[in-house]
Amino acid sequence: MAENKRFAKASWAIMAQLLKVDNLEEALSGSLEIIVKTLNSEAGAIWLLDPKTDRLSPVFHIGPADISNISVENGLGIEGIVTQTGKSVFVEDAATDTRFDGTVFDDNDLVTKTMICVPLNNTHDIIGCVQIVNKLDGTLYDEEEMQLCERMASLAAITIDEKGLTVDLEEKKEILATLRNITKEFQTGDTTLKVLKGINLDVYKNEFIVVLGESGCGKSTMMNIVGGMDFLTTGELTIEGKDFSHPSDDELTKFRRDYVGFIFQSYNLMPNLTALENVEFIAELAQNPMSSKEALAKVNMSQRENNYPGQMSGGQQQRVSIARAIVKRPKLILADEPTAALDYTTSIEVLHTIEDIVKTQGTTVMMITHNVEIAKMADRVVKVRNGKIASIKKNMHPLHAEDLIW
Structure with a gap:
């Protein structure tokens, strides 16, 4: 019964x-x-x-x-x-x-x-x-x-x-990064904290992938491992087919310098440098950067190139942060809650910029957010729960940034 x-x-x-x-x-x-x-x-x-x-x-x-x-x-x-x-x-x-x-x-x-x-x-x-x-x-x-x-x-x-939902199969997408059985443990005294408990995920070239999950579920740890900011405990990570599970210091430095761009919630701009100088600082470290002025133009910030962070709004600072990420011509951009500190109108402007990067530059963007509305503009939505992938959804009809409402 x-x-x-x-x-x-x-x-x-x-x-x-x-x-x-x-x-x-x-x-x-x-x-x-x-x-x-x-x-x-x-x-x-x-x-x-x-x-x-x-x-x-x-x-x-x-x-x-x-x-x-x-x-x-x-x-x-x-x-x-x-x-x-x-x-x-x-x-x-x-x-x-x-x-x-x-x-x-x-x-x-x-x-x-x-x-x-x-x-x-x-x-x-x-x-x-x-x-x-x-x-x-x-x-x-x-x-x-x-x-x-x-x-x-x-x-x-x-x-x-x-x-009228239909499926139109495209050719298989080319894989940028593969995570297989990834675990991550932290030792605190006599206690072992298991943050990731067997992550399996493929990240494709030229896709916008949004990662959702409760605080503490492991989504930031997963993204940091993909970006070379943290190390896996067990499992296998490959980048474009090359084993990157345990990179050397030189491999890690080159990877973070040339391959990955980062966008943070808190912008992380250097306060004593202008917008242009902030972007130039990163460009000088890269192997084949675009011009810093071009990067600022792509995020519609040319008119603010001589302003310091303290002279710009939060949205303007975040767009400079995006310019700093794309100036290296990275294959992968990792964005951790890039709109969390912004109001709705400014968030849409920033999301439109990110959308344009995926479409026009062929860059993969992997974004962590607590805002489920943003997931509607992603190619795929990955939900992490308790250190594992809970579900993956392919958006058949992703929305544009300006269509989002919250």
Whole structure:
């Protein structure tokens, strides 16, 4: 009886999510979160079929594995079989199931043991599938749990059909940085504090990725490891295919100098230098910088090049900080709460500048923020919880900075 009530409550919650038609993507990802939580599962994904390529792509996924860059041929693997046949599938033991090829989650550091996979079937076509992986208590899924997934998938497919969410698979994005099983521990006296507990993430070239999470969840530590500001305890970090897990001092210096730009919440400008001099100071350290005047022009701060930080507003200082980050022509910019100290209007100006950097310079921007509204303009949204990746969502239609409201 209690189980029936739990499933009924989950069904109502899913219906409520899918009624949020003003933001279908949030409604779908929220529905997946409800299913994964209700079924006490390790991971889950919603796959949509691109009819032009006849391949499936995971538009939302939850769990420790990053499968963002994977696509599956329709008809192959569990996901393709379910989408092609329109029939739900139980996998009781992935190790012995001949339909399971292990290419999705297992290639991304999550061992699949059990699974439910159900079709997204609207009134006309099968448009994808919903996949739930591994009960945390090690038990098998049952028929009632399958029915709950089918109910959610049916509602989701109809809503997708009515509201017109489609998937258009691009070519695989080129990977800039790969994190595999990253852990980070701090020793305080006799106590070991585990901050990161097995991070798996790919960061792509020329993407805007937003990282969300509660204070203390490990998101800043993760970003600092990517940026060479901190060191992993165990695991593997690769940058453009090169192992960067334990760099030498010379490698680290060169990496931070030439490869990465930083934008901080507190601007970190030198108060005794003008805007131009602040940018020039960094440019002089770089191997192949753009001109400092050009960097200031890109953030619309040419008219303030002779002003000191104390003579500028917070937003103007932050734009100088961005100019200082881009002057090195970095491949990666790490931004830690860059709008937290700014008002709404100034925040939008700064976000517009960051958006323009991604579009016009081909730079990857990885931003930490507590402002969930900013996540709507990202290519992907990564949620960190308790030292692990909790979910990754691909924004099908990212907003422009000027469209954000909070």
